[in-house]
Amino acid sequence: EAGVAQSPRYKIIEKRQSVAFWCNPISGHATLYWYQQILGQGPKLLIQFQNNGVVDDSQLPKDRFSAERLKGVDSTLKIQPAKLEDSAVYLCASSLDPQGIYGYTFGSGTRLTVV
């Protein structure tokens, strides 16, 4: 089966600019997650979708970050405006079941550098 697709692979922007990331989960996976992984740290959950509804966005900095999953398949994560501390890898993951007990499948991530 095809994996979780993410694009772009790398992005360099200046602070205060905007950026968007795209994710296409595994076909049939209803649950989709966006994680932020700062260098040397574990991934931190930003937002979790079940189909096109938000399950958990408690750690999403809503003043600058937004995410949507309009048709319950693809998702986009946007940062506007970006700050230096947003430099990280943004990982998208999907799971077959809402509980995730069969494991998450992660995409290769988008490495964002804010200068």
Add this chain to the structure above:
Amino acid sequence: GQNIDQPTEMTATEGAIVQINCTYQTSGFNGLFWYQQHAGEAPTFLSYNVLDGLEEKGRFSSFLSRSKGYSYLLLKELQMKDSASYLCAVLGAGNKLTFGGGTRVLVKP
């Protein structure tokens, strides 16, 4: 709150055994995962424990003690390709997956 602790870095010799410990304090517990992450790549699933005891899968084994809030990942017959970060993650209340900081394992010849 969620608190997951694991060592930052470990070094071992090719062919040896390494044990990576993980302790956790979380609100709710629905299972514990171990993921492997090579530099610049996505995490990949290694194991899932929800009941106490040892789960063996080839050269990798994972152990869980829920009463102690403790797990370990055991890597046997280490190979150079096992050099990677190993992430402990707990599925807590609301089925929210929280990761530890990861343990970077360096395998030397």
